[in-house]
Amino acid sequence: MISYALRRLGAGIVLAVLVTMITFFLLSGSLESVARERLGSAATQESVKALMAELGFDRPAIVQYLDWLGLVLTGDFGVSLFTSQPVAPAVAARLSVTLSLVVTALIITVIISVALGVWAATRGGVADKVSQGLSLVGYVVPGLLIAIVLVTVLSVNLKLLPATGFTPFAQNPGKWAASIAIPVIVLVIGGVASMAAQIRGSMIGELRKDYIRTLRTRGVRTRSIVLRHALRNAASPALTVLSLEFIQMLGGALIIENVFALPDSAPMPSTHRSKATSPSSWASLSSVSCSWCP
Amino acid sequence: MFPVLTRTKTLTRTAAASIAVAALLASTACSSSEPAAESQNTSRNEEISIAIQAQPASLDPAQLAEGQQAYVWASIFDTLLMVDKDNKIQPSAAESWKYSEDLRTLTLKLRSDLKFSTGDPVTSSDVAATLERTRTTAGQQQPKLAKVTSISAPDASTVVIQLSSPEPSLLNYLAQATGVIGDADSLASEKTKLRPTGSGPYVLSDATVDGTEYVMERREDYWNAAAFPFKTVKVKVIQDRTAQYNALQAGEVKAALIQAPQRKQAEGAGFTVKEVQATAALVLVLADRKGDLVPALADVKVRQAINMAFDRAQIVKALLNGVGKPTEQVFDPNSGAYDPALEDTYGFDPEKARKLLAEAGYPDGFAMTMPSTVISQSFEPVITQALADIGIKVTWEPVPPQNTASSIASKKYPAVLWFYGLNSAGRQVGDMYAPEAFLNPFKWNNPELDTLLETVANEPDEATRDGLYKKVNEYTVRQALNAPIAYVGTLWATAPGVDFLPTSVVLPTVRDFGVSAR
Secondary structure, eight states: OHHHHHHHHHHHHHHHHHHHHHHHHHHGGGHHHHHHHHHOTTOOHHHHHHHHHHHTTTSOHHHHHHHHHHHHHTTOOOBOTTTOSBHHHHHHHHHHHHHHHHHHHHHHHHHHHHHHHHHHHHHOHHHHHHHHHHHHHHHHSOHHHHHHHHIIIIIIISOOSOSSOOOOTTTOHHHHHHHHHHHHHHHHHHHHHHHHHHHHHHHHHHHTSHHHHHHHHTTOOHHHIIIIIIHHHHHHHHHHHHHHHHHHHHHHHHHHHHHTTOOOSSOOSSOOOOOOSSGGGGTTOTTSOOTTOO | OOGGGGHHHHHHHHHHHHHHHHHHHHHHHSTTOOOOOOOOOOSTTEEEEEEESSOOSOOOGGGOOOSTTHHHHHHHSOBSEEEOTTSOEEESSEEEEEEOTTSOEEEEEEOSOOBOTTSOBOOHHHHHHHHHHHHHSOSTTGGGGTTEEEEEEEETTEEEEEESSOOTTHHHHHTTGGGBOOOTTTTTSGGGGTSOOOOSSEEEOTTOBTTTEEEEEEOTTSTTGGGOOEEEEEEEEOOOHHHHHHHHHTTSOSEEEEOGGGHHHHHHTTOEEEEEEEEEEEEEEOOOTTOSSOGGGGSHHHHHHHHHSOOHHHHHHHTSTTOEEEOSOOSOTTSTTOOGGGGGSSOSOHHHHHHHHHHTTOTTOEEEEEEEOTTTGGGHHHHHHHHHHTTEEEEEEEOOGGGHHHHHHTTOOSOEEEEEEOOOHHHHHHHHTSTTOTTOTTOOOOHHHHHHHHHHHTOOOHHHHHHHHHHHHHHHHHTTSSEEEEEEEEEEEEOTTEEEOOOOSSOOOGGGEEEOOO
8 A cells, every 4th residue: 555655656756747847848948038028128139148148048958947946846936037926935825815715615516516416316306307407507607607797796786795806814704705705606606517416426326226225124214324325325436526626626716716806826927818909908918018008 | 528527628718708798798787887986085095996917027126117017116116207298308306407418418416305215315326326226237127228338426416327329218218117216225135126115105015915916005205295195006916807897897996997898888887988099009010121031021112002001090990999099100199209291191092002012013912921929919810901902911920928029029020010109209219210129120220210310319409309200200101111000099997086197108107096076
């Protein structure tokens, strides 16, 4: 068991190094743009070259990578060229927003999914139809659309919840809850749509098994059969879905966070890819030295 | 496969469509709602919150960038001079300035009541140290001080700047990011990048969350505090335009840029919408005027033909949603260099364009490749069609967003569709037509233009200089050095109680907002 765990851990480390290495080499081709972004459009080629030398970009990519890796292993992630913030705490702060969103959404998703799935599997009939209908709607309607409708209704029109921004839990738990409420609702709708269906399916499968019949003939109460026996066995495939759901929610959260202008971990560098026709959309594209962006 | 596996993909794919649907929903759902109006209080204790799309990369005076970031740094730092809305230089921290006769020595006199946020006095040695550091540190401001040979502080209130040759834009630079005043003692400190010692009307408060929200409190000991009605200024970084608009409607920000289709809805909801008709010029930069890549572009007739290919009025109406103005020149319409007579130089005349191309020896037209950037994308079909109509075949080559600026400097493309932010005439010349200009990557020059530029640089009188810039403008239009298409405008929406009154065409600052009675 220990050797298995160590093998997996080793594979994980190799994978992490490979991912950072590939990312590093892919990005190393556009280092000149980084220097030019710092210096602005008016910079001469010579000054761009000089800054690249100053930042060490003129060294072979492998040397730069090993240098970076060495510093990272000692806990030094450096300072962002785009934000002047130390990288590690900046990422940590943003990651904590995403994680608090996803973990909250996951807990609520599990509670609702189990209730809905068990309800549908045990009651059948109308309950089942309603549960399946809700799952289908939750799956078909894109989360982003739900987010925008909710923000329009709950924030803009009714002014019940904030439309943008994030309040840390430690600062004010009430405001924290309000600031993540709509994004969490959106993630929960998506999560429940897939998890409730999974639990419903597994539960129906379990309830049809022989041991359940045996339990029934022994006079065990239905409530106990469903919650203590069937659900426990049905939970195993659901847990697999849950782990996948966590990964999906991380991805979904990054998109949803944009709608609510939460300080998320995705778009940290200032390269916004808006295609809108108004020039101010390019304000964040700082490579376009934007003296005219109002 | 579990449906869940495709969820993120679905989200991504439908993102764009959903935003459009949301805009539609919003327009039907919110037309009756009122923005969160504060009490109509005209006291000096109001708070303003402004939405911007990108955070300041650094608050180190040597690393400042212009654009929306200036709402933050121009609140924290005083600048030596100011540019008013007529593009005229006004005093600020420097109460007066004087050029020597040969325009190679600039002497600035500082006000005597300047103070840093620490309470220490601002002296000429702080100004000299800041300028010197900007001059010697790689950054966006450094090239602007390229002609400066030395900076000295002969007494506590005098700063003397020596130049190798006249720099017509120097005063303009000193009114923007180049002219900020930092604290000599802490300039090089790491802390300065995020929490500098300021000389301006506001000081960053502890409530600031870097990259998310900049909270600034007014300094009552600032020499001109009376000019700043807002006690607290919050600048919120909201990348997404829809989120910005939501924040505005929900009362979380009081001023934000909006998109043209949102105008009616915003007005209906009680916001005041003001249009700035020209903040940038949309220009097809004809970079290869020497004909290195596309020999045809070296011929003035070809460049003139390109100028005749565009239905500018239609482009403004359809692609800029009417927020802008067709133009055949690039200089700020509020500046002395602008000449209304030049607006009818070419007009929209594809037939005449084809004739000119034939006269130039290209009866069957020619082909050229242009970079497809975040700037050009929404205009590409129109540009392609307009040029195809006169016989020029355009191929667009995709360029990643971070390489947008490098696409010009790379000299790989004979022409580039570009937005140029309007500025003082001197600065526009330096950015577009001077031999070393960024928008002149092939270093095209011509004796006639060289003479004009030299004359204007050596002209001490402002009115005469304006006349000379007008000549430069006329020359560039007649020679069709570029193909200007339109001035691009912007729309500001402000909540009741806040007024948008742009005080400068070149630098966005919190001065642009006032307290309104309604």
